[in-house]
Amino acid sequence: MIHEICPSVYSVGVVDSNVRIFHGYQVPFGTTYNSYLLIDGENAILVDFVKVAFAQELLDNIKQILGDKPLTHIICNHVEPDHSGALPAVTAAYPHAEVYGTKACERELKAYYPHATYSFHTVTAGDSLNTGTFTFSFIPMPMVHWPDSMSTYVSEIKTLFSNDALGQHIGTGDFKDSDIDTEFLMERAGDYYANIVLPYGMQVDKLLDATAGLNIERICPSHGVILESRITEMIAAYKKWAAGTTDDQRGIIIYDTMWGTTAKLAQQIAEKWESEGISAEIINLSDKHYSYALTRLLEARFVAVGSPTLNNQMLPSVAAFLTYAKGLRPHNHSGLAFGSYGWSGESVKYIQAELESMGFDILESYKVQWNIEE
Numbered sequence: 405m406i407h408e409i410c411p412s413v414y415s416v417g418v419v420d421s422n423v424r425i426f427h428g429y430q431v432p433f434g435t436t437y438n439s440y441l442l443i444d445g446e447n448a449i450l451v452d453f454v455k456v457a458f459a460q461e462l463l464d465n466i467k468q469i470l471g472d473k474p475l476t477h478i479i480c481n482h483v484e485p486d487h488s489g490a491l492p493a494v495t496a497a498y499p500h501a502e503v504y505g506t507k508a509c510e511r512e513l514k515a516y517y518p519h520a521t522y523s524f525h526t527v528t529a530g531d532s533l534n535t536g537t538f539t540f541s542f543i544p545m546p547m548v549h550w551p552d553s554m555s556t557y558v559s560e561i562k563t564l565f566s567n568d569a570l571g572q573h574i575g576t577g578d579f580k581d582s583d584i585d586t587e588f589l590m591e592r593a594g595d596y597y598a599n600i601v602l603p604y605g606m607q608v609d610k611l612l613d614a615t616a617g618l619n620i621e622r623i624c625p626s627h628g629v630i631l632e633s634r635i636t637e638m639i640a641a642y643k644k645w646a647a648g649t650t651d652d653q654r655g656i657i658i659y660d661t662m663w664g665t666t667a668k669l670a671q672q673i674a675e676k677w678e679s680e681g682i683s684a685e686i687i688n689l690s691d692k693h694y695s696y697a698l699t700r701l702l703e704a705r706f707v708a709v710g711s712p713t714l715n716n717q718m719l720p721s722v723a724a725f726l727t728y729a730k731g732l733r734p735h736n737h738s739g740l741a742f743g744s745y746g747w748s749g750e751s752v753k754y755i756q757a758e759l760e761s762m763g764f765d766i767l768e769s770y771k772v773q774w775n776i777e778e
Contacts, residue, residue: 405436406465407579409622409630410561412443412537416450416465418458421575426486428728429599430693433592434575437486438626440565441469442558447535449477450501451556451565452626456489463490463497474498477533478522479540480505481567483512483552487626492520504533506544508552527554529614545569545611547604555611562621569611570638572596572628581634592628593638597645598702599695603733605646612643645702648736655682655706658697660689660721662712665744668776673708673742682706694725701734706767709759710742711751718743718751726758739764744772 407415417439423431437454439462448470454462466475475498480488483505491513495501503524505513510524527533527542534540537560544554548569556565572592578584601608623631623638631638655677661667667688674684685704687697701707709726711718718726739762741755752771760766 406468409440409563409624413561413563414441414443414469415439415579415624415630416441416462416469417452418454418461419575419577420455420458421577423575426573429573429595429695431573431575431595433573435573435627436575438624438628440624441466442538443469444535444538446473447476448473449479449535449538449540450475450494451479451624452481452567453488453490453494455486456493459490459493463493466494475501477501477535478503479533479556479565480509480513481554481556481565482550482626483509483516484550484568485516487567488513488516491522492517495520495522504540504542506546506552506554508546508550509554512550512552543611543614545607545614547607548611549601549604555615557615557618557620559619562619564615564618564620564623566623566625568600568626569608570623570631570642571625574628578629580630580632582632584629586634586637589629589634590637590641593641594645594702595695595699596627597642598699599732602645602702603731605648608642608646612639612646649703650705650736651703652705653682654704655684655708656697656700656704657684657686657708657710658689658701658722658725659687659708659710659742660719662714662719665772665775666710666712666742669742669744669770669772670708670710672776673740673770677706689721689725694721694728697725698729698732698734701729701737705736705738707737707739707759707764708742709739709755711755712743713745713749713751716748716750718754722751722755726755730758730762733762735763737764738767740767740769742770744774746774749773
């Protein structure tokens with residue numbers, strides 16, 4: 405996937421249109437592993453790598469542009485293997501390339517790839533690298549979403565290489581935000597934020613503050629399309645998500661059912677909410693992946709979670725959703741537990757305990773034995 409972004413700047417990453425699960429998160433449109441190559445006179449600078457399975461494709465793309473010229477500098481914004489997996493192959497092919505990253509990046513790269521050899525330069529906030537025409541300014545952004553993470557800004561082309569911030573999992577082959585519908589872009593950005601970045605709102609705020617004074621005309625993330633025409637909308641959405649802003653007129657009802665009683669109860673809750681002016685979306689975990697449910701939770705103030713009791717517990721699908729949600733630490737929600745049972749009825753108690761542990765404001769629970777008449 406070679407695209408010229410602007411003079412002397414190329415996208416050389418790859419499209420993975422087949423992937424559907426990305427560390428537990430459903431990505432129905434695939435993704436990209438973005439890597440960028442900048443040519444600056446005799447210098448050639450690579451910003452980020454790709455997943456190891458695509459290392460040869462990355463090398464072929466680099467060689468198609470460089471020919472026999474050397475790669476001189478490598479900027480590693482993030483160590484997670486979907487970003488850094490090709491590092492051993494690239495540094496073996498270009499052994500004289502100098503690698504730049506944070507101190508945590510150096511430590512984690514050594515742990516991941518103990519046999520790779522390269523020269524590493526540690527950078528901190530305020531450091532920069534001048535390669536002639538281009539100046540690369542380094543902006544550490546720890547815990548957005550790993551300790552090593554940073555973004556890189558090149559003032560001469562007004563471009564921010566934003567790493568995992570402001571990305572989307574879109575593997576449709578589209579290149580820039582102008583190639584796709586705004587609603588689709590923002591939905592994929594919301595998916596991405598909810599399932600990857602959500603726990604780190606405070607760190608996102610710091611990144612937005614650190615980049616607020618930069619003249620940015622282009623954002624090149626590590627996944628998805630390049631942002632040029634919709635930067636303002638994306639930044640505004642990130643500010644809202646980072647603040648944990650939820651909509652008092654939106655609710656979601658997430659459940660699974662065994663014999664249909666819990667489904668009936670979900671419908672009753674939806675009707676009650678609708679009568680109170682709260683839009684209600686019902687999500688059956690038998691039909692939808694738990695990461696979809698988490699995405700829909702992002703901006704909804706009211707969250708109902710329901711399950712029948714199975715073997716003195718909740719259904720595994722509901723337990724999986726709650727475990728997943730707990731790790732992402734959603735906040736500013738009001739939650740209620742509901743469910744049906746035959747002879748014991750523990751599921752509602754366990755669901756409510758999980759909602760309490762996540763800091764939800766708890767609403768009155770609903771529990772029904774055996775069945776609800778039509």
